[in-house]
Amino acid sequence: MTQTEQAPDRQISGAELRLENVVKRYPGQKVAAVDSLSLTIPAGEIVAFVGPSGCGKTTSLKMLNRLIEPTSGTILLDGKDISQESATSLRRKIGYVIQGGSLFPHLTVAANVAVVPKMLGWDKKRITERTDELLDLVGLDPDRYRDRYPRELSGGQQQRVGVARGLAADPPVILMDEPFGAVDPITRQRLQDELISIQRELRKTIVCVTHDIDEAIKLGDRILILQEGARIAQYDTPDAILAAPANDFVADFVGAGSTLKQLSLARVRSLDLRHPTTARVGDDTGPAVRQAEEAGDDAIVVIDSRDRPVAWPWLRQVRHHDTVQSSPRENLVTLDEAATLNDALDTMLTAAHSKVIVTGDRDKYLGVLDFETVTEHMRKTEREAVEHQHELEEQEQEAVSADG
Amino acid sequence: MADTSTTAPAQPAEDELAPKGSGRVITREMTLMLVVPPALVAAVFGAFVWWRQTADLDSVEAQQLRWSELRRLGVEHVQLTVVAALIVVAVAVPLGVLLTRGRFRAAAPVVIGIANAGQAAPSVGLIVLLFLWLDGGFWTAIWALSLYGILPVLRNTIVGIQGVDPTLLEAGRGLGMTNLATLGKVELPLAVPVIMSGVRTALVLIAGTASLACFIDAGGLGEVLQTGITLFRFSLMVTGAVLIALIALLIEWLGRVLELATRPKGI
Amino acid sequence: MWDFISERGDIIAYNALQHANLVLQAVFVATIVAVGIAVLVDRFQFLDPVANTVSAIGLTIPSFALVGLLLPLTMIGALTAFICVAFYATLPILRNAVVGFAQVDKTLIESARGMGMSDLGVLLRVRLPLAWPVIHAGVRTSVQMSMGIAAIAAYVLGPGLGGYIFTGLTQAGGVNAVNYALVGTVGIVLVALVADLLMLLLGRVTISKGIRA
Numbered sequence: 073m074t075q076t077e078q079a080p081d082r083q084i085s086g087a088e089l090r091l092e093n094v095v096k097r098y099p100g101q102k103v104a105a106v107d108s109l110s111l112t113i114p115a116g117e118i119v120a121f122v123g124p125s126g127c128g129k130t131t132s133l134k135m136l137n138r139l140i141e142p143t144s145g146t147i148l149l150d151g152k153d154i155s156q157e158s159a160t161s162l163r164r165k166i167g168y169v170i171q172g173g174s175l176f177p178h179l180t181v182a183a184n185v186a187v188v189p190k191m192l193g194w195d196k197k198r199i200t201e202r203t204d205e206l207l208d209l210v211g212l213d214p215d216r217y218r219d220r221y222p223r224e225l226s227g228g229q230q231q232r233v234g235v236a237r238g239l240a241a242d243p244p245v246i247l248m249d250e251p252f253g254a255v256d257p258i259t260r261q262r263l264q265d266e267l268i269s270i271q272r273e274l275r276k277t278i279v280c281v282t283h284d285i286d287e288a289i290k291l292g293d294r295i296l297i298l299q300e301g302a303r304i305a306q307y308d309t310p311d312a313i314l315a316a317p318a319n320d321f322v323a324d325f326v327g328a329g330s331t332l333k334q335l336s337l338a339r340v341r342s343l344d345l346r347h348p349t350t351a352r353v354g355d356d357t358g359p360a361v362r363q364a365e366e367a368g369d370d371a372i373v374v375i376d377s378r379d380r381p382v383a384w385p386w387l388r389q390v391r392h393h394d395t396v397q398s399s400p401r402e403n404l405v406t407l408d409e410a411a412t413l414n415d416a417l418d419t420m421l422t423a424a425h426s427k428v429i430v431t432g433d434r435d436k437y438l439g440v441l442d443f444e445t446v447t448e449h450m451r452k453t454e455r456e457a458v459e460h461q462h463e464l465e466e467q468e469q470e471a472v473s474a475d476g
Numbered sequence: 477m478a479d480t481s482t483t484a485p486a487q488p489a490e491d492e493l494a495p496k497g498s499g500r501v502i503t504r505e506m507t508l509m510l511v512v513p514p515a516l517v518a519a520v521f522g523a524f525v526w527w528r529q530t531a532d533l534d535s536v537e538a539q540q541l542r543w544s545e546l547r548r549l550g551v552e553h554v555q556l557t558v559v560a561a562l563i564v565v566a567v568a569v570p571l572g573v574l575l576t577r578g579r580f581r582a583a584a585p586v587v588i589g590i591a592n593a594g595q596a597a598p599s600v601g602l603i604v605l606l607f608l609w610l611d612g613g614f615w616t617a618i619w620a621l622s623l624y625g626i627l628p629v630l631r632n633t634i635v636g637i638q639g640v641d642p643t644l645l646e647a648g649r650g651l652g653m654t655n656l657a658t659l660g661k662v663e664l665p666l667a668v669p670v671i672m673s674g675v676r677t678a679l680v681l682i683a684g685t686a687s688l689a690c691f692i693d694a695g696g697l698g699e700v701l702q703t704g705i706t707l708f709r710f711s712l713m714v715t716g717a718v719l720i721a722l723i724a725l726l727i728e729w730l731g732r733v734l735e736l737a738t739r740p741k742g743i
Numbered sequence: 744m745w746d747f748i749s750e751r752g753d754i755i756a757y758n759a760l761q762h763a764n765l766v767l768q769a770v771f772v773a774t775i776v777a778v779g780i781a782v783l784v785d786r787f788q789f790l791d792p793v794a795n796t797v798s799a800i801g802l803t804i805p806s807f808a809l810v811g812l813l814l815p816l817t818m819i820g821a822l823t824a825f826i827c828v829a830f831y832a833t834l835p836i837l838r839n840a841v842v843g844f845a846q847v848d849k850t851l852i853e854s855a856r857g858m859g860m861s862d863l864g865v866l867l868r869v870r871l872p873l874a875w876p877v878i879h880a881g882v883r884t885s886v887q888m889s890m891g892i893a894a895i896a897a898y899v900l901g902p903g904l905g906g907y908i909f910t911g912l913t914q915a916g917g918v919n920a921v922n923y924a925l926v927g928t929v930g931i932v933l934v935a936l937v938a939d940l941l942m943l944l945l946g947r948v949t950i951s952k953g954i955r956a
Contacts, residue, residue: 139857163859174854178872178951188858221953508796596935598894601928604912608921684805701811710815717811721804728803
């Protein structure tokens, strides 16, 4: 499930982070908050830090951009000791995204995104271009949102701007602290999808702290599970962790072994998509409607000039107009191909269609996933799990009778 | 100053200490303001007494700084302040209550607007104009001081009563209380802290303005300072200034004590 | 009355300007001082009650008393008036600035630091703009309060319209006494009104639309 397999042709723009025996001890406290953490975070991967609250995951994260200075130990970014550089110049090379976006309320959306480029002394034109590019990347129409203030945005939109701001100066490393903690589940899932899609394109090194194991499984190329004192319980890919939890702590924490977890691991891209009738904005409706009728479709997927789905009207709605109409892209609920089946079910349950449009890079239209495909996959998985369980039980019984 | 409203959000819960056995909550600033000014007043007054007894004064200064003279002016100062404050309360609270009743409610913003505009007039100007109109003396000064002190009490009375939770009013009516009973048993008691904070503000304004009463032959401690400036004697200037400041601090302190004492239990 | 004003139009206008000038300069200095102290208070939390108490005590001391205390040091004239006005102007701004800084969301500050802003950058680009609406309200209060204090400071020959009030007082019984006192008093009210409008305008210009109430 790692992106390396998916897109070998993409350039890794991230940098490797290495922690060597990093310790953080607060004065007056007996136990260290972070007790000798050693870890390599490979370039271009998303590593999710998870663990119970107070395990030191946030402290560990904040040591990476020196918001917290380690008591001892070394942190290397791209092979260079980060303590050798001034904290401010280091931080300008590391994107920082925190819960709720933490946008500056007195600055416009564009100005928020431009904070770091401005500090780096980019010229105006370059900043404007970059800002627009990033807003577009996170799915916000620059013309509509550029000059708005944060309070005029929804929570999800604010979080998107937060991500854009973290990416602004094209830093090799991005730190995220509970990035999607402040939004509702549906929005969170969309934001996660978008992050995965962006990452597929950019290949940054992303360190993401979360308390939500599902989020870690979904986002992480690797997951770092921490126990108190930031001691590593397990550090591996989601598949490996779910298949073979290193100890009881990890097993409890991830709830491994359940079908549901397996389900949340399966990605939409591993299922077969359907390809109903599509039409482009501005096309004549006549041929499109005819084509749809022949194929037995009751709705048409409308895509724009950049192959992004913009609307999904029923046939009778299409017939009202001579040309195919567009509508604001934000109103259409879509699913990234990296989304999990869990997300897919959630989305279908809230959408008008019992199907959902699936998109790839830059929101490009890929196809449509329907409910039956998902349930069929679930049944199959469950059947396999039950069979597996039976095998195990039979083996056990054989073992018992052999003893007797 | 809108001190009560601006500082409220700055006082996090842990800054508040609630004495055991009572429902009263005293902020740290309130505590400091109850302790520091009296201590400061005592210390400075002590220093003044020591200086007065040991200083080498010429005849003019000695004449002006006789203890009996200072006491007389001090008493005058307090009389001016207290009488004006009583008048202010007697006028502003009923007026404020009236402006929260039925059809008079619409007039509240107008009255507050006029009072606000009046507050923008410099206190000296008000005193001098009244002097030119009514001639000098104690009661002219009382007129000026009362006019000047009315706004904070009026505004806080209206704000305090309007701030009472409407569900409590309904509860009162539901219990069969008459309008007058709701006012007396629910609205006013709940508004008292806000009203009293207005009274304290008024006291400070009045005590300060009372130091200008000397300009219109109404006495008060301003006289010492005025004489000091006219004769350009530093000893008189500083004495006058210090005594005016001390008496203002004491009156402010009294206002705070009053504020605390009148606060209904449980608020 | 009309004759009185038209005969002296120029000099009254000059004094009105002087009055506004004294107040605005004093408030300007006061704002810088108050914000500076508030920055210190924000850094060293134990100063917070000290600042509040000093400010409350300061506001209690009548301005006439401060004039008396300053005279031996700064003598009669504009300097005494300026210091006196600036002293009182500082207090409401200080109060509001302390509250304003304390209200700035700590996660925004950390987020700014996390993006690589220097301490000065955080102060100038994040904390000050976010606290500004509250500070600005304090500045407005200060301007209004200072108008009356400047009038009292005219007793020791400070500049401005207050002088007319005292002229009216010394000429009591004379033909123009009331005219003088009225011109002084009403003039100050008018100057205060215009200044308040200017402050409102300043607020419109300097408070970001994103945080305006």
